[in-house]
Amino acid sequence: MAGAGGGELKYELAQNAYVKLVLHALKHKTSAVNGVLLGRTSPKNENLVQIEDSVPLFHNHLGLLPPLEISLIMIEEYYSTRGLGIVGYFHANERFDDAELGNMSKNIADHISRYFPQAAVLLITRSLKLYRKGKIAALLCRFVSYASMAF
Amino acid sequence: MVTKTEESQLNKLENQVENGGGGAWEYLCLARKLKVRRSDKVLKYGLSILNDSRKRSSLGPDEWTLYEQVAVAAMDCHAVDVAKDCISALQKKFPESKRVGRLEAMLLEAKGSWEDAEAAYSSLLEDNPFDQVIHKRRVAIAKAQGNISAAIEWLNKYLEIFMADHDAWRELAEIYVSLQMYKQAAFCYEELILSQPTVPLYHLAYADVLYTLGGLENLQTAKKYYSSTIDLSGGKNNRALFGICLCTSAISQLARGRNREDKDSSSDLPSLASAALEKEYKLHASDKLSVLTSTLKCLRVSS
Numbered sequence: 001m002a003g004a005g006g007g008e009l010k011y012e013l014a015q016n017a018y019v020k021l022v023l024h025a026l027k028h029k030t031s032a033v034n035g036v037l038l039g040r041t042s043p044k045n046e047n048l049v050q051i052e053d054s055v056p057l058f059h060n061h062l063g064l065l066p067p068l069e070i071s072l073i074m075i076e077e078y079y080s081t082r083g084l085g086i087v088g089y090f091h092a093n094e095r096f097d098d099a100e101l102g103n104m105s106k107n108i109a110d111h112i113s114r115y116f117p118q119a120a121v122l123l124i125t126r127s128l129k130l131y132r133k134g135k136i137a138a139l140l141c142r143f144v145s146y147a148s149m150a151f
Numbered sequence: 152m153v154t155k156t157e158e159s160q161l162n163k164l165e166n167q168v169e170n171g172g173g174g175a176w177e178y179l180c181l182a183r184k185l186k187v188r189r190s191d192k193v194l195k196y197g198l199s200i201l202n203d204s205r206k207r208s209s210l211g212p213d214e215w216t217l218y219e220q221v222a223v224a225a226m227d228c229h230a231v232d233v234a235k236d237c238i239s240a241l242q243k244k245f246p247e248s249k250r251v252g253r254l255e256a257m258l259l260e261a262k263g264s265w266e267d268a269e270a271a272y273s274s275l276l277e278d279n280p281f282d283q284v285i286h287k288r289r290v291a292i293a294k295a296q297g298n299i300s301a302a303i304e305w306l307n308k309y310l311e312i313f314m315a316d317h318d319a320w321r322e323l324a325e326i327y328v329s330l331q332m333y334k335q336a337a338f339c340y341e342e343l344i345l346s347q348p349t350v351p352l353y354h355l356a357y358a359d360v361l362y363t364l365g366g367l368e369n370l371q372t373a374k375k376y377y378s379s380t381i382d383l384s385g386g387k388n389n390r391a392l393f394g395i396c397l398c399t400s401a402i403s404q405l406a407r408g409r410n411r412e413d414k415d416s417s418s419d420l421p422s423l424a425s426a427a428l429e430k431e432y433k434l435h436a437s438d439k440l441s442v443l444t445s446t447l448k449c450l451r452v453s454s
Contacts, residue, residue, distance in 0.1 A: 063328045065363040077445045
């Protein structure tokens with residue numbers, strides 16, 4: 001998965017982060033779920049974002065502001081002492097055949113990308129998809145096949 | 152909606168059955184009474200009773216209620232064959248029954264044949280236009296197909312007839328929130344608060360929606376509703392306590408440009424709320440106390 005010079009962004013998703021989010025989605029099979037992805041830009045390669053951990057957030061009333069604000073503030077506080085920041089947003093829709101990223105998720109992801117411009121959105125559908133904010137990176141397919149092989 | 156005691160009772164029974172302690176029938180009865188959605192457990196325990204002919208005959212006439220309950224649970228878990236078997240057993244016993252007809256239509260829905268299910272429901276409704284379950288199934292079909300606007304339309308029509316159905320109002324409010332139509336969601340919660348003013352959950356949800364709408368007036372009203380939630384729930388509701396801190400911070404941010412309104416009467420409120428939160432955290436999650444204090448500081452600093 002060699003990256004070309006200049007601008008091709010790569011994401012590395014740690015197993016722990018992925019498993020937590022999938023388990024959260026499985027526990028609440030009948031509702032939409034969301035969460036945040038935590039990580040950092042790799043110190044060796046500024047085009048690589050390492051997603052090391054994740055925090056599942058809600059499983060109903062995803063669109064309400066108060067719980068979201070409090071949880072984002074608390075997550076920032078807790079993880080900044082561990083050197084991680086919020087690097088992305090995770091979402092899974094209520095219906096299994098719904099592969100669209102709704103308006104609300106886009107708003108939240110926009111908000112996150114204001115603080116971290118290379119933010120990613122992870123949308124769990126029947127086939128795993130990772131959207132980079134703004135465009136779907138070409139290396140998406142390779143990332144997907146790697147993820148499905150690993151898990 | 153289930154109270155905490157009922158939920159803990161249900162969970163206790165579930166653990167008991169899971170670990171081989173018996174009590175499956177009590178669990179199934181309680182689940183049916185509380186109308187909770189624990190279909191995988193209901194399916195497992197229900198089938199264990201139904202497949203054992205001795206246990207089945209010891210149920211007597213309740214056997215058929217169990218068949219119905221297991222059929223619905225099977226459809227929820229996408230075990231369509233199990234559902235079909237249960238429904239055929241019921242059909243043999245009650246050949247011309249409307250209740251079984253309803254289950255058959257639900258089976259069509261579970262298989263994904265939306266038009267057939269719709270047709271079946273419409274014909275059932277002609278005979279009995281006041282069957283609440285069938286009306287709600289129609290909403291469910293629209294929602295399952297992703298046609299949220301049709302679901303909203305059906306649900307509104309349903310609520311015009313059955314205005315007292317609280318669960319339907321809650322469902323409508325949740326759909327509106329998911330579509331970010333917060334004003335309409337607020338209306339639904341207002342209806343709920345009017346009909347059941349002592350349920351803290353509705354006050355809390357209403358306050359959340361008002362805060363999300365934003366604007367000085369909404370924030371002040373939201374603060375009042377968070378306070379009433381705390382009042383009704385005996386001070387145990389963490390979300391409401393957080394809500395008060397958030398509201399105070401947001402209100403003072405908005406009011407910074409204008410004249411500082413005298414809020415001395417309520418200036419104790421945020422500090423009381425923070426104190427209550429800190430006490431709760433010390434009790435239940437003392438290792439996260441530092442996160443809480445820095446969060447509260449962040450809210451006060453930004454205000």
